[in-house]
Amino acid sequence: GENVEQHPSTLSVQEGDSAVIKCTYSDSASNYFPWYKQELGKGPQLIIDIRSNVGEKKDQRIAVTLNKTAKHFSLHITETQPEDSAVYFCAASRSNSGYALNFGKGTSLLVTP
């Protein structure tokens, strides 16, 4: 089955700096790659997603890039703020699995003022 590796497991940045989280996947048939943010005591919240026919997508301070050849995708957060502190999960899925998500282990991001 699909295996999603996520790095780093923890990341600490200063407010205003950028944060980058990287994921690799194993199943070349995967075609949908969402990113979720999970705050303490809450469920994961979708923050951005990308499909395999797109190389990059941006939404304000958040961007995701996808390299299908290398089977990796990355989350970029610019101008980080303390409220960005949370656990971030990448995931990969494919259409013939009902888009059941295979998640990475998560990255705990801490943004210090």
Add this chain to the structure above:
Amino acid sequence: DSGVTQTPKHLITATGQRVTLRCSPRSGDLSVYWYQQSLDQGLQFLIQYYNGEERAKGNILERFSAQQFPDLHSELNLSSLELGDSALYFCASSPSVGGDYGYTFGSGTRLTVV
């Protein structure tokens, strides 16, 4: 509030017992997904239902079962509980049979087996 409602929020039960977790999807969503989150395994897909029918199955134990009712709410039944079943159980919903427009997760049920 995400629009996905899970009850109860917390559940403490003994080994060998059976529990039922309930999920009401976001209004208009026909797909319901169940996930288990634990420290060692992370977020693991259990099962998906779409409009009352099972559509995909993940790492769901035989002791676990689920169903989706005509009003689209779903229940996850966990039986013969073991200590290792202690985890957060999330329900998510999406409008389509595929989740490629993104899921909306509920806030979870924290199950503690003692």
